[in-house]
Amino acid sequence: MVSPCNTSPGLTFWTFWSHIGCMSVGRPLQFDPRASLEGAMEAFWSRGYEATSLQDLLAATGLSKSSLYREFGDKQQLFAHCLDHYCRRQAEAMHQRLEHSDSALGFIEQLFYNIADTPRNEAQRRGCLLMNTASEFGLSEPEITDRVASGKAAFARVFRAAVERAQGEGDIPAERNSKALADYLVSNMSGLRNLLKTGMERRDARAVVATMLAALR
Amino acid sequence: MVSPCNTSPGLTFWTFWSHIGCMSVGRPLQFDPRASLEGAMEAFWSRGYEATSLQDLLAATGLSKSSLYREFGDKQQLFAHCLDHYCRRQAEAMHQRLEHSDSALGFIEQLFYNIADTPRNEAQRRGCLLMNTASEFGLSEPEITDRVASGKAAFARVFRAAVERAQGEGDIPAERNSKALADYLVSNMSGLRNLLKTGMERRDARAVVATMLAALR
DNA sequence: CCATTTCGGGACCATTCGGTCCTGAATTGG
DNA sequence: CCAATTCAGGACCGAATGGTCCCGAAATGG
Numbered sequence A, B: 001m002v003s004p005c006n007t008s009p010g011l012t013f014w015t016f017w018s019h020i021g022c023m024s025v026g027r028p029l030q031f032d033p034r035a036s037l038e039g040a041m042e043a044f045w046s047r048g049y050e051a052t053s054l055q056d057l058l059a060a061t062g063l064s065k066s067s068l069y070r071e072f073g074d075k076q077q078l079f080a081h082c083l084d085h086y087c088r089r090q091a092e093a094m095h096q097r098l099e100h101s102d103s104a105l106g107f108i109e110q111l112f113y114n115i116a117d118t119p120r121n122e123a124q125r126r127g128c129l130l131m132n133t134a135s136e137f138g139l140s141e142p143e144i145t146d147r148v149a150s151g152k153a154a155f156a157r158v159f160r161a162a163v164e165r166a167q168g169e170g171d172i173p174a175e176r177n178s179k180a181l182a183d184y185l186v187s188n189m190s191g192l193r194n195l196l197k198t199g200m201e202r203r204d205a206r207a208v209v210a211t212m213l214a215a216l217r
Numbered sequence C: 001c002c003a004t005t006t007c008g009g010g011a012c013c014a015t016t017c018g019g020t021c022c023t024g025a026a027t028t029g030g
Numbered sequence D: 001c002c003a004a005t006t007c008a009g010g011a012c013c014g015a016a017t018g019g020t021c022c023c024g025a026a027a028t029g030g
Helices: A033-047 A054-061 A065-072 A075-099 A104-116 A129-137 A142-168 A178-196 A202-214 B033-047 B054-061 B065-072 B075-099 B104-116 B129-137 B142-168 B178-196 B202-214
Strands: none
Touching: A033 A054, A033 A065, A033 A075, A033 A129, A054 A065, A054 A075, A065 A075, A075 A104, A075 A129, A075 A142, A104 A142, A104 A178, A104 A202, A129 A142, A129 A178, A129 B129, A129 B178, A142 A178, A178 A202, A178 B129, A178 B178, A178 B202, A202 B178, B033 B054, B033 B065, B033 B075, B033 B129, B054 B065, B054 B075, B065 B075, B075 B104, B075 B129, B075 B142, B104 B142, B104 B178, B104 B202, B129 B142, B129 B178, B142 B178, B178 B202
16 A cells, blocks of 8 residues: 555645655656646637537547546546636736736737637637636536636636726726626626627627727726 | 328428329328427437437437437437527527617617526536537538528527617617627627536626626727 | 555446337318 | 418437446566
């Protein structure tokens, strides 16, 4: 009986034997867990949870079935990891873009117009994995619902920071409730992306964005 | 060989023998096709397309497997009928409520606040079947995509009528583009309902609605 | 070179999937 | 009562589902 030592970054955990040290004997990982996770995320993002089969996941990750189960557990656990990864990645990217933008309102505007400009094909108009998940699962699976809630909160936090910076920059009235505006932006993000899935034209989408932005002033 | 005569209202079709007349010999329908369709619609509405099994549909319709297939065809055809039925029913109900409302803007406000007030449980926060479908299928299945597009158009039409009436009543500036506002309302309907699926509190949802309504003025 | 460890692939599992079809019962008009 | 018709239920189907497990191969530290 030896201290379990998993070399995978994401799933490593430490027992009370861990101070002994983790001797890496045996065959090392032959794949990049991050890349595999990313691949699975892409698959779920494109097709949703139910419609993504294990076959799809094997193809997307490049793993064998046994490797996938050993590394990520069952389908739902893998999905949970993908969702977390997506939210962290996406929220961080938004945060970065906000930081490097000289106008917070400009950041918001560009973000939404970029979404409105999404080309009209299936591969690109796949929505937001987080809100897709909210739509598919709703409040049915607590395991998922919790992650969706915290993911949504992460997005809202970035939006709120953007709103408050825009208020400091004089682009949004200071008396507006930044939390409500942040939720409003999340709502419109979801709504707009969903509308794009109905096949809406680019110019119509841009008109919706313009209308939505008017509420910020 | 006799002229096929289907007593079901939804699926009746006429051959070139139909002028002979449709003699209703044999055992008549033992179920109400409308009620069965409604039941199937409820099931799809609650669980989505993929997650709803034939077993679920049999339970929801009260039909035997053979009856269901004879009456509605396969799962996807049944779903298409349910989606059409939902859009017709829902758009008509909205239209009625608009007609009987003395303020078009009030109609819009009440509609959205009612959504925001949806109790926080799984059964009630199941979103809008149309937008759920857009989310689940996206642009992948042409058969579905077309229906989603026309369903969305039906909703937008009601909203547009409401906006234009509100403009006539002086509640929305006449120079605002009613088509863009209508799409904006559809977008927010979808976004708000999706946000509710993340477990959002009632008061936060109402704050989002208030923000969204501000864009109309 | 060897003992140890974990790799990857696939055989195998029961279950469920959507879907077809057969059969006896039920209900009709004549 | 009979012939005609179509009902409802379930047996049955192949395929695919998510998931487990075994085994030879491979890569390690000593």
